[in-house]
Amino acid sequence: MRLEGLSINLATVREQWDMPQAVEACLKLGITAIAPWRDQVAKIGLAEATRIVRDNKLRVTGLCRGGMFPAADAARRTAAIEDNMRAVDEAAELGADCLVLVVGGLPEGSRDIAAARGMVADSIATILPHARASGVPLAIEPLHPMYAADRACINTLRQALDLAEVLGNGIGVAVDVYHVWWDPEVHSQIARAGKTKRILAHHICDWLVPTRDMLLDRGMMGDGVIDLLTIRRSIESAGFDGPQEVEIFSAQKWWRRPGEEVLRTCVDRFRTVC
Amino acid sequence: MRLEGLSINLATVREQWDMPQAVEACLKLGITAIAPWRDQVAKIGLAEATRIVRDNKLRVTGLCRGGMFPAADAARRTAAIEDNMRAVDEAAELGADCLVLVVGGLPEGSRDIAAARGMVADSIATILPHARASGVPLAIEPLHPMYAADRACINTLRQALDLAEVLGNGIGVAVDVYHVWWDPEVHSQIARAGKTKRILAHHICDWLVPTRDMLLDRGMMGDGVIDLLTIRRSIESAGFDGPQEVEIFSAQKWWRRPGEEVLRTCVDRFRTVC
Numbered sequence A, B: 001m002r003l004e005g006l007s008i009n010l011a012t013v014r015e016q017w018d019m020p021q022a023v024e025a026c027l028k029l030g031i032t033a034i035a036p037w038r039d040q041v042a043k044i045g046l047a048e049a050t051r052i053v054r055d056n057k058l059r060v061t062g063l064c065r066g067g068m069f070p071a072a073d074a075a076r077r078t079a080a081i082e083d084n085m086r087a088v089d090e091a092a093e094l095g096a097d098c099l100v101l102v103v104g105g106l107p108e109g110s111r112d113i114a115a116a117r118g119m120v121a122d123s124i125a126t127i128l129p130h131a132r133a134s135g136v137p138l139a140i141e142p143l144h145p146m147y148a149a150d151r152a153c154i155n156t157l158r159q160a161l162d163l164a165e166v167l168g169n170g171i172g173v174a175v176d177v178y179h180v181w182w183d184p185e186v187h188s189q190i191a192r193a194g195k196t197k198r199i200l201a202h203h204i205c206d207w208l209v210p211t212r213d214m215l216l217d218r219g220m221m222g223d224g225v226i227d228l229l230t231i232r233r234s235i236e237s238a239g240f241d242g243p244q245e246v247e248i249f250s251a252q253k254w255w256r257r258p259g260e261e262v263l264r265t266c267v268d269r270f271r272t273v274c
Helices: A019-028 A038-044 A046-055 A072-092 A115-132 A158-169 A186-195 A230-237 A259-273 B018-027 B037-043 B044-053 B075-092 B113-134 B159-167 B188-197 B226-235 B259-273
Strands: A006-009 A033-035 A065-068 A099-104 A138-140 A170-177 A201-202 A243-246 B006-007 B033-034 B064-069 B097-104 B138-142 B172-175 B199-204 B244-247
Touching: A006 A170, A006 A259, A019 A033, A019 A038, A019 A046, A019 B199, A038 A046, A038 A065, A038 A072, A046 A072, A046 B097, A065 A072, A072 A115, A115 A138, A115 A158, A115 A170, A138 A158, A138 B037, A158 A170, A158 A186, A170 A186, A186 A201, A186 A230, A201 A230, A230 B097, A230 B138, A243 A259, A243 B244, A259 B244, B006 B259, B018 B033, B018 B037, B018 B044, B018 B259, B037 B064, B037 B075, B044 B075, B075 B097, B113 B159, B113 B172, B159 B172, B159 B188, B172 B188, B188 B226, B199 B226, B244 B259
Parallel strands: A006 A033, A006 A243, A065 A099, A099 A138, A138 A170, A170 A201, A201 A243, B006 B033, B006 B244, B064 B097, B097 B138, B138 B172, B172 B199, B199 B244
Antiparallel strands: none
16 A cells, blocks of 8 residues: 655665665555655665665655855865765665755855855856756755755745756755745745756755754654644645655654654655654 | 944843843943843933933934734733833933834744734834834844844834835834844845935944854844955945944853953954954
């Protein structure tokens, strides 16, 4: 029995399982879409990861992640681009729907966020031809503004789409409710993204009140304040029909529970509140 | 010797001093502008607080704070409005440049941020005539999006200015670098605010990397990643010539240092990095 419309980002169970274990547990629940991280792929090797995907006819809703472009010197910027070229190759081999880009924040010692944003644009422009040739759409994931300094200086859908439209074909956005739910323009920008088919992924989790850790305290769908259904409707109305991908970083709660319980809870919540 | 251009928001030294002590320490350093919080005023009484302001010819760059409008029922919404009416009266008595509004987040149990924003607009419209009649400009302070759920559902300058322009005269924005530094539109929206004279306050501190607490880990100017000088230039170019007001909530660092050291550091940093 296949469970349509749900994908599990394997970060959600990264403390419990490696990729083969996570895939096996997903399949038992009928989940046939996943999004692995590069370190999870590397641990077993790209060939084995690809075999697992193909043998089980898995949909890979994204490979996490490329990006981290801004750097304090040319050597590091070049290294980041080379690493992203490899990430494109890995995403192509896995047949991923997209390569998710967490674009990076300020370089060490910098206060110039405009310059960092310029480096991001230049770097993506550099890897985009290879991504197009490889058939790998690049998904800029605007991260919540609280990550602007250290993880991603692209912080709104408007900003991500402005950049994507300048860059042309082969590039869009990953819409993660955690990062964009607060944005007064979230619905209008989702609609805008739909018009040029730039929605490449739909990530879900929830925003907890209070949030006790800026990185590792994401909530299970339904446990927080995000209006998941309304955002889902906007995304579907904009023409995206891919699975909702659960991505939860939760050091104190979900990473400490048995993986089966986490997955069963994802399925329950997917059916009731998403 | 007066130190022009610097105001101290008394939250910066709230753990060390009450309002009279803080004012005395400010005056010793030539600081003649302050922004008290309502609880600090209430502790000594509005009449005494007003006497201190007048006797020392202090500029009050703002009274913190009104707002917290969205509520789960009509009785609480009414109570919030009545409390804001009193806040207007207090700001008028103190001769404050503005009443700062931290507008409030989602009501208990709600996931409807659009409704909360509607309540904010309606509530401000309700208190605005009294504020105008009292000569107290209302300053909407857009808070960082990480506070959207629990403190303020107005999260960008664009959003605050859209609302202010609908509401008309007597209302503007408080620009706090901590909340807006990440915004790709920060400079364009500051320029927009200047055109209709809606910049009512300029708050400074810094964004630390890493930030260890979402509420109480603000940095001293120069210790973080905010490009304070560039934002200051934008604000000055937009026509605002009031003092920069230092507002630092720092449970682990600055609230534990002697108040004199905190103020001296504020003065030093004001002279060197702001």
